[in-house]
Every structure is written in structure tokens, then in C-alpha cells.
Amino acid sequence: MRRLAKWVVAVPMAILALATIYPLVFTANVAMKTRREYVLDRFSLTDTLHWDNIVTAWGSVGMARYFANSLLVVAASVFLLLLLGSMAGFALSRLPFRGSKALFIGCLAALFIPFQVIMVPLSRVMADTGLIDTYPGLILAYVAQFLPFTVFLMTSYYRSVPKEIVDAARIDGNTVYGVYRRIMVPIGRPALLSVGILDALFCWNDVIIALLMMPSADHRTLMVGVTSLRGQYTDNVPTFASGVLIAAVPVLLVYLFLQRQIADGVTAGSTKG
Amino acid sequence: MPTRNTSPVVRPGNPGRAAEGGTKERARHGAARRRGRSERLAPYVLIAPAVLIIVALRLYPLALGVNFSFTGDGDANGTAVGFANYLELLDDPLFQTALANVGLLVLLLPVAVAIPGLLATFIYLKVPGHRFFRSVYFFPAVLSPVIVGAIFNLMLAFDGPLNEFLGAVGLGPVDWLGDPGVAKFAVVGVQIWATFGMALVVFLAGFATLDSSLLDAARVDGASLRQSIWHVIIPSLSQTIQFVFVTTMIGMLTSMFGLLYVMTSGGPEGSTYLPEYYIWIQQGQMNRPALASAASTVLFLIMLVVGLLQISVLRRAGRED
Known part of the structure; x- marks a missing residue:
């Protein structure tokens, strides 16, 4: 491409970039306005930042509670996903045993069962076992949902670890569990980070599983909380925008610092068979 | 890569002569035999939690759901209604x-x-x-x-x-x-x-x-x-x-x-x-x-x-x- 052509292309791309950012900027701007300001002029940039909306959304609307719920559930789910996923990935990639191939294919097949397909029977299973509307129930649902993906990526990552490293550790007298703890966990760190961030985003961003598993109001996760805002604050747009902003900021921060790892995780599935 | 072992003391998935030698040496002790068994089971232990969760909370519900779809709602709950x-x-x-x-x-x-x-x-x-x-x-x-x-x-x-x-x-x-x-x-x-x-x-x-x-x-x-x-x-x-x-x-x-x-x-x-x-x-x-x-x-x-x-x-x- 010639130099001039590149600049010609860059202009619509810049406009598209603007269109990508603008909705967020607009929402943040609205969150900082008073209701009166919003009704009078919704577009102008506020000259004074009104943090009261954020305070209201955080406090009396209950976003603080939802935020804590989300944090707890996501942390526990991601921990379990990484633990179980790396254990299974190690076994499937570096420990030959009878049936390992069948299990890997089974895991791959489970990847293609979307939650919507199993949500009716799953909610019945959860109700029968008394796990519905409990934190362990939601955590278990998230682990079940994202485990096939986690196992798949950890297995492909561990396949790239030279077999000699594992063999050498075994010769040194390590048990299989010792190899897992002393070799596979430390060596898997980049993959654990990428997969862990993606799993955290999936769990944090989910709404359908949380809606189904946690019916009571004080068990709401942050995303379910945002959907409930919509009904409650239709005529108070700045408070609504503040709730949305509170839910978006953690993701924005993770994105700013860990963009590379997120992209690595997304593309790992596309390049590795 | 060996996929199964004929000798009970040799740990599974242990290619290479050096490793087998190490196992033989340790096999003199009774403890090593127990350890050999635990080593053989190790892959299954490592993968069991993941398999259990995927089977119980993804594959089983899938089958259950297909089964549900041929039963009725409300009064007909549980009875077969075909298509x-x-x-x-x-x-x-x-x-x-x-x-x-x-x-x-x-x-x-x-x-x-x-x-x-x-x-x-x-x-x-x-x-x-x-x-x-x-x-x-x-x-x-x-x-x-x-x-x-x-x-x-x-x-x-x-x-x-x-x-x-x-x-x-x-x-x-x-x-x-x-x-x-x-x-x-x-x-x-x-x-x-x-x-x-x-x-x-x-x-x-x-x-x-x-x-x-x-x-x-x-x-x-x-x-x-x-x-x-x-x-x-x-x-x-x-x-x-x-x-x-x-x-x-x-x-x-x-x-x-x-x-x-x-x-x-x-x-x-x-x-x-x-x-x-x-x-x-x-x-x-x-x-x-x-x-x-x-x-x-x-x-x-x-x-x-x-x-x-x-x-x-x-x-x-x-x-x-």
C-alpha cells in the first residue's frame, strides 16, 4: 500500500475508533451529571464532576453488595478452574494412560454444549441438591461451564512443554504429584495467567447463569444488579449510568494492564489444535 | 510412548532406560511398591475432579434435558408425550x-x-x-x-x-x-x-x-x-x-x-x-x-x-x- 493510501484508510478507521470509544465516554459523562443537567443537555461535557450519583449507586442502590458478591464468586471460580484445569491438562498432555484420548475428545465435545442448552435440567439438578441460590452452587455452575475451555487450553499449553523436563524431574525422584506441583504449575504460569484472566472475564461478565442460579435479590452479582437497575431507574439516567460505570471500570482496568494476556488467551484456541 | 505397562512395578508413562533403572532400585523397599500403585493411579486422580464435574453438570443435564423434552408440562408433568x-x-x-x-x-x-x-x-x-x-x-x-x-x-x-x-x-x-x-x-x-x-x-x-x-x-x-x-x-x-x-x-x-x-x-x-x-x-x-x-x-x-x-x-x- 502506498503511503497516501494508508492515510486515506486511517481516516475512517479513526472515525470507527471514535465510535467505539464514544458510547463509553458518553456514559461516563452522564454519570457525572445531575439529573437536571442531563435533562437540559445530555451531550455537553460536565464542568463539575458530580460523584453523588456514583455514591448513590454504590450505596443505597446496593451496587457495593453486588460487587462483593461478584468478587467472591469470580475469585473462587477462577481458583478452582485453574487448579482442576491444570491438573487435568497435565494428565492429558504428559501422562499417558488408558482412555486419555477419549477423555480429551469428551472434553472437546463438552465445549460445544452452550449453557442455554442445559439450563433447564441443570437448574433442576441444582434445586434437587439444594445448591440453587447458594454461592457454592453458582461457583460450581461457573466451574462446570468454563472447565472444558480451561482444560483444553492448559492441555495444549502443556503439550508444548518438552517431555524431557518432566522425565528429568521423575528421575530426580519426584512423584507425579511432585512434578505437578514443582514443575507444571510454575512452568504453566503464562498460560494460567491468560486462561485465568479470560475465565475471570467470562464469570464477571456472565448474566444468564447468575440469573438462573441466584434468584434472591441479595445474592445478585454485579451484572444482574445492572439489569435490575434498568427497571428501577428508568427516569434517573445519571444513577443508571453510574451503576453501569461501576460495573465497567474493573474490566477497563484489567484491560489496560493485561491486554496482551487477554489477546493471547483468545488466540491460543485459534492456532493450536 | 508406552501407553500401558506390563510390569507392575514400572511406573506408567516413564519412557527411557534411566527411569526404569531408578524404579527397579527403589522397588527393593516395600514403600516403593505402594508408591508405584499411587503413581499408576495418579493420572486418574489428577483428572477425576474435572471429569466428575463435566459429566455431572454438563453431560448428564444434556441427556436429562433431551429426556425432558419428550415429557409434558403442568398436569402432564413426567408423562411421555412423544413429539x-x-x-x-x-x-x-x-x-x-x-x-x-x-x-x-x-x-x-x-x-x-x-x-x-x-x-x-x-x-x-x-x-x-x-x-x-x-x-x-x-x-x-x-x-x-x-x-x-x-x-x-x-x-x-x-x-x-x-x-x-x-x-x-x-x-x-x-x-x-x-x-x-x-x-x-x-x-x-x-x-x-x-x-x-x-x-x-x-x-x-x-x-x-x-x-x-x-x-x-x-x-x-x-x-x-x-x-x-x-x-x-x-x-x-x-x-x-x-x-x-x-x-x-x-x-x-x-x-x-x-x-x-x-x-x-x-x-x-x-x-x-x-x-x-x-x-x-x-x-x-x-x-x-x-x-x-x-x-x-x-x-x-x-x-x-x-x-x-x-x-x-x-x-x-x-x-x-
Whole structure:
């Protein structure tokens, strides 16, 4: 491409970039306005930042509670996903045993069962076992949902670890569990980070599983909380925008610092068979 | 690689003479025999929790759901009704709309793949500001559909910024989320806005494997950009393109619930229903779990076709490595 052509292309791309950012900027701007300001002029940039909306959304609307719920559930789910996923990935990639191939294919097949397909029977299973509307129930649902993906990526990552490293550790007298703890966990760190961030985003961003598993109001996760805002604050747009902003900021921060790892995780599935 | 062991003291998966020697040496002690057994079981112990969870909470519910779909709701709860639920589904205008909308998504799929593909091409060719564009475009992909939906509720409101902007250039106003003929396109548009960054990043990973000398050669031969895309980039990236097609389709079929729930609730006049939203309504709102299970089974069959496609793509990718 010639130099001039590149600049010609860059202009619509810049406009598209603007269109990508603008909705967020607009929402943040609205969150900082008073209701009166919003009704009078919704577009102008506020000259004074009104943090009261954020305070209201955080406090009396209950976003603080939802935020804590989300944090707890996501942390526990991601921990379990990484633990179980790396254990299974190690076994499937570096420990030959009878049936390992069948299990890997089974895991791959489970990847293609979307939650919507199993949500009716799953909610019945959860109700029968008394796990519905409990934190362990939601955590278990998230682990079940994202485990096939986690196992798949950890297995492909561990396949790239030279077999000699594992063999050498075994010769040194390590048990299989010792190899897992002393070799596979430390060596898997980049993959654990990428997969862990993606799993955290999936769990944090989910709404359908949380809606189904946690019916009571004080068990709401942050995303379910945002959907409930919509009904409650239709005529108070700045408070609504503040709730949305509170839910978006953690993701924005993770994105700013860990963009590379997120992209690595997304593309790992596309390049590795 | 040995896949099974004949000698009971040799640990499984221990290739190489040195390792076997080490085992023999240790086998003199009784403790080593116990350890040998625990070592042999180790792979199963490591994989058991994952298998248990996947079987109990994904595969078993899948079977249970298919079974549900052949039973009745309400008074007929638990009794076999054959294909009655499926017949009712086909008769339900809302489910018909949901399937028609899946068809619409399939038709729009090439657009949803071409946009990130073209943008990735320009970023790969290093247009001014390509690094910045890459970061910005990818960002919406990490946002929850709920947040995206909430933001676009504001943007697409009848008195919202988009109509204001259109008014300023002498167009509109359009009732983006209130007009049955417009709302589904608005929602798909938002879905594409929210996910094109994901596909873009996958495309860029594909470009990283592209032999740049091919492009240089094409340029030396005087090929235009269009010719380069058509004759060099598309053939070289065919695998990536297939992967993006399949993942975008899966995303459209299974990750639009949040958008629908927040933006339209399936309306106006049921025009934005998708199978996943239909399942949700029948299960949660209408108390028709068996009918919902039948819809789930239909969605699963659609996904199965897409999934088998994906596996064949992954297989081919594995072979060419």
C-alpha cells in the first residue's frame, strides 16, 4: 500500500475508533451529571464532576453488595478452574494412560454444549441438591461451564512443554504429584495467567447463569444488579449510568494492564489444535 | 510412548532406560511398591475432579434435558408425550421468529467476518496509528453484554445521541429499539460492535503466521490491494477465516442473551427473539420447562452442526502443524 493510501484508510478507521470509544465516554459523562443537567443537555461535557450519583449507586442502590458478591464468586471460580484445569491438562498432555484420548475428545465435545442448552435440567439438578441460590452452587455452575475451555487450553499449553523436563524431574525422584506441583504449575504460569484472566472475564461478565442460579435479590452479582437497575431507574439516567460505570471500570482496568494476556488467551484456541 | 505397562512395578508413562533403572532400585523397599500403585493411579486422580464435574453438570443435564423434552408440562408433568413439544414449538410464532432470526444471523455472518478481517488487514499493513486502533477496537470485546446493552439503551433511545446526531445531518429520527423492522438489526449491529474486536485479534494472530515475502512479491508484480487480499491473504488465512466464521456463529447463537435481556426483552412484538431467549422465557416466565427443553434440543442440534464443523477445522489445523 502506498503511503497516501494508508492515510486515506486511517481516516475512517479513526472515525470507527471514535465510535467505539464514544458510547463509553458518553456514559461516563452522564454519570457525572445531575439529573437536571442531563435533562437540559445530555451531550455537553460536565464542568463539575458530580460523584453523588456514583455514591448513590454504590450505596443505597446496593451496587457495593453486588460487587462483593461478584468478587467472591469470580475469585473462587477462577481458583478452582485453574487448579482442576491444570491438573487435568497435565494428565492429558504428559501422562499417558488408558482412555486419555477419549477423555480429551469428551472434553472437546463438552465445549460445544452452550449453557442455554442445559439450563433447564441443570437448574433442576441444582434445586434437587439444594445448591440453587447458594454461592457454592453458582461457583460450581461457573466451574462446570468454563472447565472444558480451561482444560483444553492448559492441555495444549502443556503439550508444548518438552517431555524431557518432566522425565528429568521423575528421575530426580519426584512423584507425579511432585512434578505437578514443582514443575507444571510454575512452568504453566503464562498460560494460567491468560486462561485465568479470560475465565475471570467470562464469570464477571456472565448474566444468564447468575440469573438462573441466584434468584434472591441479595445474592445478585454485579451484572444482574445492572439489569435490575434498568427497571428501577428508568427516569434517573445519571444513577443508571453510574451503576453501569461501576460495573465497567474493573474490566477497563484489567484491560489496560493485561491486554496482551487477554489477546493471547483468545488466540491460543485459534492456532493450536 | 508406552501407553500401558506390563510390569507392575514400572511406573506408567516413564519412557527411557534411566527411569526404569531408578524404579527397579527403589522397588527393593516395600514403600516403593505402594508408591508405584499411587503413581499408576495418579493420572486418574489428577483428572477425576474435572471429569466428575463435566459429566455431572454438563453431560448428564444434556441427556436429562433431551429426556425432558419428550415429557409434558403442568398436569402432564413426567408423562411421555412423544413429539408433542416439538410440534408445539413449530406452531409457536415466537419460536418461528427465533428461527428466522437465526437465519438472519447466518446471512449477516459474512459481514460480521469481513469487517474485522478488513480492519485486521489494514492494521497488519501498518496504517498510521495501527497500535492504537488495535487496542481500541478490541476493548468492547471484553465488556459484558449487559454493560454493552445498557450503554446502547442510552445511545439508541428515541431522544438519544444517535438520533440527535442523525437529526443534525438532516436524517431520522429512527425508533431503533421500538420498531419491529429495525430493532433486530439494531441488536445485531450492537452484537457486531461488541465482538468484532475478538475476531480482529484472531485475524491478527493469523497474520502473524503469514509469510510477508508473498505480499512483497505480489506488490513487486504490481498487484493492487484488492488483488493482494483476494489472491494472497485469503488463501493463506483460510484456516483463520474458517475459525472466525465458526466462533462468530457460536457467539451469535449463545452470547446475545444479555443484549436481548437488557435492550429489547425480545420485543417489540417478539421481533428480536432468538432460541436462547425463547428457552429462558419458557423456563423462567411461562413455567414450561419441557417445552423449553425441546427448544434447547433444537438449539443443541444447530450447535452440533457448527461444533462438528469447528472440530474438523481444528483437526486440520493440528495436522498441518
